Amino acid sequence: MEKEKREIEKIDEAILKMKDNYSKYEIYSLVIKYLTSNNLSDEDNNLLNEYFANVSKEDFINELAKHSLKVAGSSDKNISYKHVSQKFLNELIEYKIAREDIVKFLQKDNISLMFLIVAFIEQRYYSNLNMDELEKIEDGYAKNYLYYLEPTNSKKTQTSSLGKVRNLLFNKNRNDVLSSGQIKRNHVDYSLGKDLFATMDVGSVKENQEDGSLIIEHPNNRKFKLLAVADGISYNFSGERASNYVLASILKWFEELDECYFNDIESLERLLINKLKQINVELRDNKDGRGTTFTCAIVGNNKTLVSSIGDSRAYLLNNEKLKRLTKDDSYIQKLNELSNIGEEKLRFHKSADIVNKYLGMIEFDESINPQVNLLNNNEYDILLLVTDGVTRCLNDDEIEYITNRTSSQDITKKLVLSSKTSLSKMDELYYGFNEEIKGGIDNTTAVVYSKKR
Numbered sequence: 489m490e491k492e493k494r495e496i497e498k499i500d501e502a503i504l505k506m507k508d509n510y511s512k513y514e515i516y517s518l519v520i521k522y523l524t525s526n527n528l529s530d531e532d533n534n535l536l537n538e539y540f541a542n543v544s545k546e547d548f549i550n551e552l553a554k555h556s557l558k559v560a561g562s563s564d565k566n567i568s569y570k571h572v573s574q575k576f577l578n579e580l581i582e583y584k585i586a587r588e589d590i591v592k593f594l595q596k597d598n599i600s601l602m603f604l605i606v607a608f609i610e611q612r613y614y615s616n617l618n619m620d621e622l623e624k625i626e627d628g629y630a631k632n633y634l635y636y637l638e639p640t641n642s643k644k645t646q647t648s649s650l651g652k653v654r655n656l657l658f659n660k661n662r663n664d665v666l667s668s669g670q671i672k673r674n675h676v677d678y679s680l681g682k683d684l685f686a687t688m689d690v691g692s693v694k695e696n697q698e699d700g701s702l703i704i705e706h707p708n709n710r711k712f713k714l715l716a717v718a719d720g721i722s723y724n725f726s727g728e729r730a731s732n733y734v735l736a737s738i739l740k741w742f743e744e745l746d747e748c749y750f751n752d753i754e755s756l757e758r759l760l761i762n763k764l765k766q767i768n769v770e771l772r773d774n775k776d777g778r779g780t781t782f783t784c785a786i787v788g789n790n791k792t793l794v795s796s797i798g799d800s801r802a803y804l805l806n807n808e809k810l811k812r813l814t815k816d817d818s819y820i821q822k823l824n825e826l827s828n829i830g831e832e833k834l835r836f837h838k839s840a841d842i843v844n845k846y847l848g849m850i851e852f853d854e855s856i857n858p859q860v861n862l863l864n865n866n867e868y869d870i871l872l873l874v875t876d877g878v879t880r881c882l883n884d885d886e887i888e889y890i891t892n893r894t895s896s897q898d899i900t901k902k903l904v905l906s907s908k909t910s911l912s913k914m915d916e917l918y919y920g921f922n923e924e925i926k927g928g929i930d931n932t933t934a935v936v937y938s939k940k941r
Contacts, residue, residue, distance in 0.1 A: 498542050505539055659703075661678040662703075664676070671696075671697055673688065673690075674697065675688065678701065679897060680703045682897075684705075684713065685900045686900055688904070689932045691908065693930070694930060696728055698780075699717065699719050700720070700734070702716040702738065703935060704739060704742065704743070706742065707743055711787075711789070714738070714742045715785050715787075716738060716782065716785070716935070717800050717875050717934075717935055718730075718781060718783075719781040719876060719933070720778075721843065726779075727780065730848055733780075737770075738763070750788050751788065753790070753792065760786070760858075768848060771848030778848045779849055780848060781796075781817075782795075782797055782800070782847050783795070785871050785937065787871075789865075790864065792871065793861075793862055794860070796814040797845050797847060798843050799818045799843050799876050803871075804863070804872070805892070818840070819839050819843075820842070831883075833921065835912075836922050837920060837922075838921065838922060841876070870938045871937040873935040874935075875930075875931065875932065877928075878903055878904070880929060881910045881912065881928075882910060882912075899934070903934040907927055912925040
């Protein structure tokens with residue numbers, strides 16, 4: 489045991505020395521060369537001999553194999569490097585970490601596979617994660633995902649084999665939902681492929697992140713997509729747990745759907761409503777007051793299903809015109825229907841944050857009926873879902889203006905930033921209304937599905 493510990497310490501020391509002198513990408517390249525002995529220049533040979541003077545290549549390979557397999561959830565600690573590639577792929581398949589087409593790609597591309605395996609060991613040298621604390625986590629599912637590296641948005645790495653494989657293989661948003669990681673993030677940007685984007689920010693006032701976002705593709709059909717937002721009800725003191733619980737439940741439900749629904753999106757309506765009824769009962773049965781809004785869109789072959797409960801909204805943009813698809817389940821919306829206050833004034837009302845309906849509401853029974861809309865896919869260019877952190881700080885005209893004048897990958901970032909920095913004022917002061925709304929008054933989340941290229 490002591491001998492093994494000393495060998496690992498030598499490996500750590502060698503890598504840490506490299507870290508002080510080279511970028512991550514250069515270290516990947518050097519390690520690949522060290523392990524494969526391919527294309528080694530005299531300069532590379534000298535560098536590697538210097539850094540690994542006290543390290544046995546066999547020990548390094550075995551340590552890499554063991555650590556990679558540990559990351560993938562294997563209990564086999566005595567496997568040699570000559571087996572690690574196939575074992576690693578088997579783990580990816582078993583744990584449904586990679587889609588079938590990704591696994592086939594990796595089987596044919598040994599260099600990319602090697603890059604990916606080496607990327608896993610990055611956790612030891614670059615992560616702020618305390619490995620001792622990680623061992624205390626009892627939930628094996630969560631523990632597996634905590635090991636995984638997040639996709640990188642670095643332009644340099646995106647063009648590399650490593651970047652391409654990692655960004656294909658890992659959905660950072662999905663991992664954060666399953667590990668409850670969104671709760672801990674003050675700000676985060678997500679992307680999946682070239683058409684799904686999300687941004688979340690805790691805002692300038694609240695300390696807790698009670699919003700949640702979800703962007704996923706069906707494991708058997710990448711064109712079959714789900715996007716969603718949830719805004720935990722803060723006055724129930726369990727808002728962040730509620731929003732995360734709902735999104736994790738919907739994620740698992742969607743990924744287990746028969747892919748035949750991609751071509752029969754109309755039949756999903758009843759399934760979705762029944763699932764939301766089930767979630768509503770589960771939230772109530774927790775007995776801790778969990779509650780959350782929920783708005784989602786499921787994109788099929790020809791049609792899209794949009795559903796909502798609460799005051800998180802769905803919009804579509806078609807030919808540069810913004811159209812609201814959902815109606816707020818809120819106190820002020822009811823007030824407006826009775827007294828015709830006017831849409832622009834509503835967000836200034838002092839009770840603008842009171843939601844009439846949400847998942848987990850104690851007064852609700854199993855007859856809960858979320859709003860549902862069915863759209864033809866040719867009816868929109870962009871789908872946009874937002875929590876009220878956006879719609880309380882920006883009106884629909886401002887949302888339309890930003891969405892039209894921003895590239896698809898930056899729409900959510902721009903909406904969230906504008907919501908944080910905005911200052912809205914009423915023309916006149918009315919009793920029961922706020923004179924102004926400062927940006928960042930609430931957690932702020934935006935999700936986009938864009939068909940623009």
